[in-house]
Amino acid sequence: MPKTPSHKLFDLIKGLSGSEKRYFKVYAGKQAGPDSKYLRLFDAIDAQQSFDDGLLRKAVYGNSPVQSRKYSELKSYLYDWVLRSLQGYDEKTSADYRIKHYLLSIRVLFRRSRFDACQEILAKAKKTARQYEQFTALLDLLGWEKQLAYARADIDYLDEALPRISEEERFTIEQLQTVSAYRNLFFRLLVSLRKDASLIGADYRQKLGEVVDDPLLQEASRANSHQARVYYFRTLSIYRLAISDLQGFYELSHELIRLMESQPHFLKEDVSEYISALSNLIMSCGRLGRHEELQAHLLKLKQVPPLTSDDELKIHRQYYQNRFSLCIARGEFELGMKELRAHLKARERFEAHFFETPTFFYNYFYIAFGAGAYDEALAFLNQWLNLDYTVERQDLQGIARILNLIVHFELGNYVLLDSLLRSTYRYLKKRGQLHRMEQELLSLLRKAINAPSKQDLLGAYSSIKDAFERGEPAQTQSFFTKAFDIMAWLKSKIEGRTFAEVLQDQYERARSA
Incomplete structure (x- = not known):
C-alpha cells in the first residue's frame, strides 16, 4: 500500500465537522471495534492542536517498538477509511x-x-x-x-x-x-477583477464591461433555472461593487438573498454561496451606513447552520469581521472588547493562519485602542507588523507603522518613539506614502517627545486639526486617513474626552442628520 504522508491524514481529520467525526467513529467501530488502533490514531489526531508525528505514534503503540512500515500502513488504511465513511455520510445527506x-x-x-x-x-x-x-x-x-x-x-x-x-x-x-454560460461569465469577471486591478477609471470599466455587456446579463428572464439566476445576480452584484455603485450592489445583493431563500432545499445541499452572498449584503449595508439593517443580517449570518467545517469557518470569519467594523463605526469599544474575547476563544478550534491577516489584526488593534487597552493594542500591532511582507501589503504596512507611533505616544514611550519616527519617515518616503496628513502627524509627534507644556501640546493638536479642516480633500486624504479616524483622535485630545466618546457622538449626529 502506498504511503500516506502524516500531514495529509492530519489535515483531512482536522477538517472534518463534528457530525462527520461522529459518523466516522460509528462506521469504524462497526468495522474494527471500539478499541482499534485506527480509532486510537484518529482520536489522537483529533486531540492535537498542531501536528506531532512522534506523539501520534506513541498514542497508538505506547512505548512498544514498531516498524515504520506498520505505522505507515496504519495511516494509509485510516485515510482510506475516513474517505469511505465520508462517502457514506454524503450519500445520506446529499441529493x-x-x-x-x-x-x-x-x-x-x-x-x-x-x-x-x-x-x-x-x-x-x-x-x-x-x-x-x-x-x-x-x-x-x-x-x-x-x-x-x-x-x-x-x-x-x-x-x-x-x-x-x-x-x-x-x-x-x-x-x-x-x-455553464452564466458560470463562465461569473468566473471571467472574477479573473478580470484581479488581472485588470491595476487599471483605473474608464479603462477599468471598459475591461469589466466586456464581461457584463454579454446579452445573457441584460435580462434576468434569460436565466432559465435557479442555478443560472443565482450566477446572474452574483455576477452583476460584484460588478456593481467593483465600479463603486454601492446602491446597485446593495439592491442586487438583496435580490440574490431573496432568490436563494426562495428555494431552501438548495441551501440544505450547499450553503457556502449563501454565506458569501449574505456577507456581501452585510458589506453593502456597512458601506451605505445602514447599520441597523447590518446588525439584523449579522444575526441571520450567525444562525446559518453550517454543512461543512469550511462553512463554519466562513461564518465565523465573516461574522466577526463585520461585527468588529460595526463596533468601530459606532465607537462601541467596550462591546467590541467582549466580542473580541469571544472571538479569540472561539477561533481556537480553527487553524491560526486563517486569522493571521492584516484585516483581522487591524480590527483587533482598533478595538483594543478604542477601549484604551493600549498594551493589548500594541501586542496585536506587533503581530501585524511581523506578518510576511508582500507587495500587496505595502499600504497596510504603512498604516500599521503610523498606528505604531500613535499607540507608543499613548503609552508615553517617548524614548522609543524618537527612533520609530525616523524609521517610519524613511519607510513612508521611500514608498511614496508620505502625504500631507502623514507629514503633519509625524511633526506633531516629534513635538510631543520634546515634552512641551500641556498648553503647547493642545495648541499643536488644534493647529493640525484646523489645517486639515481648511485643506483640500485631495491634500489631506490618504489611505491612512480612511483607515483611522485621525480627526476624531485629535478632537479627543483637544476636548479631553476619550476617542470612543468622540466616535459615539459622531455616529449619533450622522444618524440624526
Missing part, C-alpha cells in the same frame, strides 16, 4: 449522492431484468434530479427511460412517450448549457 445511488440501482436491476423495479426507482430519481437541477444526471435518466421501453419491447409506450422524452432532453441540454 447528488442519492441520485447516483438511484442510477447504480437502476443498472443493477436492469441487468437482472427487473424492469418494473427499475421504473419505480427511475420515477423517484427523475423527481429528485429535477428538484435539485441535476441536469447531467437527468439526461442519463431520460436515456434509461428509453432503454427500459426498448428492453421490454414496449413499442406503444415508445411511440407515445418519445416526443415528450425528446423535448425533455432538448430543454435539459439547454438548461445545462445556460448554467
Whole structure:
C-alpha cells in the first residue's frame, strides 16, 4: 500500500465537522471495534492542536517498538477509511449522492431484468434530479427511460412517450448549457477583477464591461433555472461593487438573498454561496451606513447552520469581521472588547493562519485602542507588523507603522518613539506614502517627545486639526486617513474626552442628520 504522508491524514481529520467525526467513529467501530488502533490514531489526531508525528505514534503503540512500515500502513488504511465513511455520510445527506445511488440501482436491476423495479426507482430519481437541477444526471435518466421501453419491447409506450422524452432532453441540454454560460461569465469577471486591478477609471470599466455587456446579463428572464439566476445576480452584484455603485450592489445583493431563500432545499445541499452572498449584503449595508439593517443580517449570518467545517469557518470569519467594523463605526469599544474575547476563544478550534491577516489584526488593534487597552493594542500591532511582507501589503504596512507611533505616544514611550519616527519617515518616503496628513502627524509627534507644556501640546493638536479642516480633500486624504479616524483622535485630545466618546457622538449626529 502506498504511503500516506502524516500531514495529509492530519489535515483531512482536522477538517472534518463534528457530525462527520461522529459518523466516522460509528462506521469504524462497526468495522474494527471500539478499541482499534485506527480509532486510537484518529482520536489522537483529533486531540492535537498542531501536528506531532512522534506523539501520534506513541498514542497508538505506547512505548512498544514498531516498524515504520506498520505505522505507515496504519495511516494509509485510516485515510482510506475516513474517505469511505465520508462517502457514506454524503450519500445520506446529499441529493447528488442519492441520485447516483438511484442510477447504480437502476443498472443493477436492469441487468437482472427487473424492469418494473427499475421504473419505480427511475420515477423517484427523475423527481429528485429535477428538484435539485441535476441536469447531467437527468439526461442519463431520460436515456434509461428509453432503454427500459426498448428492453421490454414496449413499442406503444415508445411511440407515445418519445416526443415528450425528446423535448425533455432538448430543454435539459439547454438548461445545462445556460448554467455553464452564466458560470463562465461569473468566473471571467472574477479573473478580470484581479488581472485588470491595476487599471483605473474608464479603462477599468471598459475591461469589466466586456464581461457584463454579454446579452445573457441584460435580462434576468434569460436565466432559465435557479442555478443560472443565482450566477446572474452574483455576477452583476460584484460588478456593481467593483465600479463603486454601492446602491446597485446593495439592491442586487438583496435580490440574490431573496432568490436563494426562495428555494431552501438548495441551501440544505450547499450553503457556502449563501454565506458569501449574505456577507456581501452585510458589506453593502456597512458601506451605505445602514447599520441597523447590518446588525439584523449579522444575526441571520450567525444562525446559518453550517454543512461543512469550511462553512463554519466562513461564518465565523465573516461574522466577526463585520461585527468588529460595526463596533468601530459606532465607537462601541467596550462591546467590541467582549466580542473580541469571544472571538479569540472561539477561533481556537480553527487553524491560526486563517486569522493571521492584516484585516483581522487591524480590527483587533482598533478595538483594543478604542477601549484604551493600549498594551493589548500594541501586542496585536506587533503581530501585524511581523506578518510576511508582500507587495500587496505595502499600504497596510504603512498604516500599521503610523498606528505604531500613535499607540507608543499613548503609552508615553517617548524614548522609543524618537527612533520609530525616523524609521517610519524613511519607510513612508521611500514608498511614496508620505502625504500631507502623514507629514503633519509625524511633526506633531516629534513635538510631543520634546515634552512641551500641556498648553503647547493642545495648541499643536488644534493647529493640525484646523489645517486639515481648511485643506483640500485631495491634500489631506490618504489611505491612512480612511483607515483611522485621525480627526476624531485629535478632537479627543483637544476636548479631553476619550476617542470612543468622540466616535459615539459622531455616529449619533450622522444618524440624526
